[in-house]
Amino acid sequence: MSGESQQTAMHHGAAPRLIALDWGTTMLRGFLLGEDGLVLDSRALPFGIMRLPEGGFPAAFDRVAGDWRRQFPQLRAIAAGMVGSAQGWVQAPYQSCPTGPDELAAGLVRTPDGTLHIIPGVMQSGSAPDVMRGEETQIAGALALMPALQRSAWLVMPGTHSKWVRIEHGRIQGFTTYMTGELFATLSAHSILGRPAAEAGPTDPASDSFARGVAAVRAEPRGVVPLLFTVRSLVLTGQLAAAASLDYLSGLLIGEEIRCALQSGTRPVLIGESALCERYQQAFAQFGLSSLDMVANGAAAGLWRVAAQAGLIGKEMTRP
Amino acid sequence: MSGESQQTAMHHGAAPRLIALDWGTTMLRGFLLGEDGLVLDSRALPFGIMRLPEGGFPAAFDRVAGDWRRQFPQLRAIAAGMVGSAQGWVQAPYQSCPTGPDELAAGLVRTPDGTLHIIPGVMQSGSAPDVMRGEETQIAGALALMPALQRSAWLVMPGTHSKWVRIEHGRIQGFTTYMTGELFATLSAHSILGRPAAEAGPTDPASDSFARGVAAVRAEPRGVVPLLFTVRSLVLTGQLAAAASLDYLSGLLIGEEIRCALQSGTRPVLIGESALCERYQQAFAQFGLSSLDMVANGAAAGLWRVAAQAGLIGKEMTRP
Numbered sequence: 271m272s273g274e275s276q277q278t279a280m281h282h283g284a285a286p287r288l289i290a291l292d293w294g295t296t297m298l299r300g301f302l303l304g305e306d307g308l309v310l311d312s313r314a315l316p317f318g319i320m321r322l323p324e325g326g327f328p329a330a331f332d333r334v335a336g337d338w339r340r341q342f343p344q345l346r347a348i349a350a351g352m353v354g355s356a357q358g359w360v361q362a363p364y365q366s367c368p369t370g371p372d373e374l375a376a377g378l379v380r381t382p383d384g385t386l387h388i389i390p391g392v393m394q395s396g397s398a399p400d401v402m403r404g405e406e407t408q409i410a411g412a413l414a415l416m417p418a419l420q421r422s423a424w425l426v427m428p429g430t431h432s433k434w435v436r437i438e439h440g441r442i443q444g445f446t447t448y449m450t451g452e453l454f455a456t457l458s459a460h461s462i463l464g465r466p467a468a469e470a471g472p473t474d475p476a477s478d479s480f481a482r483g484v485a486a487v488r489a490e491p492r493g494v495v496p497l498l499f500t501v502r503s504l505v506l507t508g509q510l511a512a513a514a515s516l517d518y519l520s521g522l523l524i525g526e527e528i529r530c531a532l533q534s535g536t537r538p539v540l541i542g543e544s545a546l547c548e549r550y551q552q553a554f555a556q557f558g559l560s561s562l563d564m565v566a567n568g569a570a571a572g573l574w575r576v577a578a579q580a581g582l583i584g585k586e587m588t589r590p
Numbered sequence: 591m592s593g594e595s596q597q598t599a600m601h602h603g604a605a606p607r608l609i610a611l612d613w614g615t616t617m618l619r620g621f622l623l624g625e626d627g628l629v630l631d632s633r634a635l636p637f638g639i640m641r642l643p644e645g646g647f648p649a650a651f652d653r654v655a656g657d658w659r660r661q662f663p664q665l666r667a668i669a670a671g672m673v674g675s676a677q678g679w680v681q682a683p684y685q686s687c688p689t690g691p692d693e694l695a696a697g698l699v700r701t702p703d704g705t706l707h708i709i710p711g712v713m714q715s716g717s718a719p720d721v722m723r724g725e726e727t728q729i730a731g732a733l734a735l736m737p738a739l740q741r742s743a744w745l746v747m748p749g750t751h752s753k754w755v756r757i758e759h760g761r762i763q764g765f766t767t768y769m770t771g772e773l774f775a776t777l778s779a780h781s782i783l784g785r786p787a788a789e790a791g792p793t794d795p796a797s798d799s800f801a802r803g804v805a806a807v808r809a810e811p812r813g814v815v816p817l818l819f820t821v822r823s824l825v826l827t828g829q830l831a832a833a834a835s836l837d838y839l840s841g842l843l844i845g846e847e848i849r850c851a852l853q854s855g856t857r858p859v860l861i862g863e864s865a866l867c868e869r870y871q872q873a874f875a876q877f878g879l880s881s882l883d884m885v886a887n888g889a890a891a892g893l894w895r896v897a898a899q900a901g902l903i904g905k906e907m908t909r910p
Contacts, residue, residue: 499767
C-alpha cells in the first residue's frame with residue numbers, strides 16, 4: 271500500500287473548489303474537493319514530513335497536487351497535521367483550547383511561497399499539558415458530518431497517539447493523549463516481548479488473545495505495567511501461543527487505555543479507520559459499553575470546514 | 591567499558607578453587623574464586639549469548655576462562671544466567687518456586703562437552719506466571735552475604751527486568767518482573783519521547799526532573815500510562831527542558847514500578863549495582879521509605895554457594 275498513489279475515479283462534471291492535504295509524519299494525503307466538500311479525487315503518498323522526497327516540502331506538494339494546481343490554477347490549498355509543526359514546512363503556532371473551526375481558520379499560517387495555508391494544532395496548557403496536530407481538523411470534520419455531536423460529546427480517536435477529546439458547543443474543551451499505538455509498535459519491534467511472535471509467524475485470526483489481554487488488564491487494579499512481562503512468561507510457561515502473543519499485548523494496551531480514560535456516565539464516540547475502531551469496539555464491550563457510535567475519519571470534511579470559514583473556497587466555475 | 595576485559599590484580603598465594611561465570615544476554619563475566627568464594631581474578635567480556643564470537647559458546651568460554659582452565663586443569667566451572675535458556679548453550683529447565691540453593695544445585699545441567707555446569711532458572715506458575723534466569727543465583731549470593739535476610743525478606747533487584755522477590759526460610763517463594771529498564775531503553779531509543787533529549791545533548795546532572803517524574807506518577811492514581819505523553823507535551827509547552835526529559839521519563843517509570851509493587855508494612859532490600867540502586871533509593875524516599883538496606887550484586891557469592899552444595903569446589907592445592 272504505502273509508496274503507491276491511490277487514485278479514485280475523477281467525478282467528471284463536478285467543479286473543483288479546494289485542494290486539501292492531510293500531511294502527517296509518515297503519510298501525505300491529498301484531496302481535490304468539490305461543492306460541499308465532495309471528494310472528487312484523492313491520493314496518498316509516503317511523503318510524511320519525516321520522509322520527504324528530494325526537493326523537500328515544495329517537491330512533495332508538487333507530487334501530490336501539482337497536476338491539480340496546473341489544471342485549476344485558481345484553487346486555494348489548505349493543509350493540516352505535522353506540516354505545521356516545528357519540523358514542518360512552516361510553524362503554525364498551537365491554539366489554546368477551548369477552540370473550534372472559527373479560531374482555527376483565524377490562525378491559518380501561509381508557507382513562505384504563499385501557496386499553502388496551514389491549520390494550527392491545539393494545545394492544552396496547565397498541569398496536564400497536551401498537544402494535537404491534525405486531529406483538530408478531523409474533529410471539525412466529524413462535527414460537520416454528525417451535527418448531533420456539536421452540543422456535547424466525548425470523542426475517542428484511536429491511533430499511534432490516541433486522543434480522548436471533550437466537545438462542548440462545537441469546540442474542543444480539553445483532551446488527553448495515550449501513546450497506545452506507538453507503545454504497541456515500539457514494544458513489538460524493539461523489546462523482548464516481540465521476539466516469540468516474530469519467530470512464530472502469522473497470528474491466528476481466530477485467537478481470543480486480544481480479548482484475554484483486555485480482560486487481564488481490566489482485572490488488575492494497578493494497571494498494565496505489572497502485566498507487561500506476562501506477554502513473555504505466559505509463552506514460556508506454555509499458557510499462550512507465541513503466534514498469539516502480540517494480540518494479547520494489543521489487548522493489554524488498548525484495555526489499559528480504556529481503563530484509564532473511561533469515566534462513568536458518558537458514552538464515547540469513536541472516530542477513525544474502521545479496522546482499528548472495530549478493535550476498540552470489542553474492548554469497550556468488555557468494559558460494558560456496546561455498539562458505540564462511529565464516525566469515519568473526517569479529515570477531508572474538516573479541511574473543507576476550516577477553509578470555508580477562512581474564505582478559501584473557490585467560486586463555482588466551468589472546467590477549461 | 592564494554593568490549594574491554596577488566597582484570598583485577600591476581601591475589602597471589604591464594605589457591606583457586608572454582609571457575610564461575612555470570613553469563614547473560616549481553617555480557618559474560620568470569621570469576622576465578624578461592625576459598626570461601628574469595629574473588630582472585632575477574633573479567634567482563636561482551637560475549638553475552640546474543641553476541642557470541644566466532645566459534646560460539648565454546649570459543650566464548652575459552653576467551654573468558656581458557657587460561658584459568660589450562661593453568662588449573664583440576665578446577666570445575668559453573669555458570670548462571672541466559673546461557674541455560676532455550677537460546678543458550680544447553681537448556682537448564684526452570685525450577686518451580688519455592689526453591690533455593692539446594693534445589694538449584696540438584697538441578698545443574700552440564701554442557702554436551704561436560705566442561706560447564708549450568709544453574710537452572712526459576713519459574714512461578716499459576717495465574718501470575720513469571721520467570722528468572724541469573725537472579726536466583728544473585729539471590730543465593732545475597733542471602734549468603736547477609737544471612738539475616740534468610741528467614742524472611744523482600745528483595746528488589748533493579749535492572750532491565752527488575753525483580754521483586756519474596757524470601758522465606760532461605761528460599762524464593764514468589765516474584766514479579768517489571769520491565770522498567772527495557773521500557774526506558776526502548777522508549778528512549780525508538781519512540782517520539784526520546785527525540786527532544788537526543789537533540790538537546792547531555793542531561794543536566796543537577797536537574798530535579800527524576801524526582802519530578804516520581805512525584806507525578808505518585809500523584810496519579812491511574813498510573814503512568816496517562817502520563818507518558820507528558821514527557822513530550824511538557825517540553826512542547828515549555829515546562830520541561832528537553833535535556834531533562836529522559837530523567838523525567840526515568841522517574842515516571844521507576845516511580846510506577848514502586849507504586850505498583852510496594853505493599854505497606856514491609857521494608858524491601860535493594861540488590862544490585864550501586865548507581866541504579868541509589869536512583870531507586872531516591873524514588874523510595876519519595877514513597878516514604880528512606881535508607882533501605884542495600885546488598886551488592888551477589889553473583890560470585892551465589893555461584894560459589896550453589897557449587898559448594900553440588901560438591902564442585904576443588905580441593906586445596908598448591909600452585910604449579
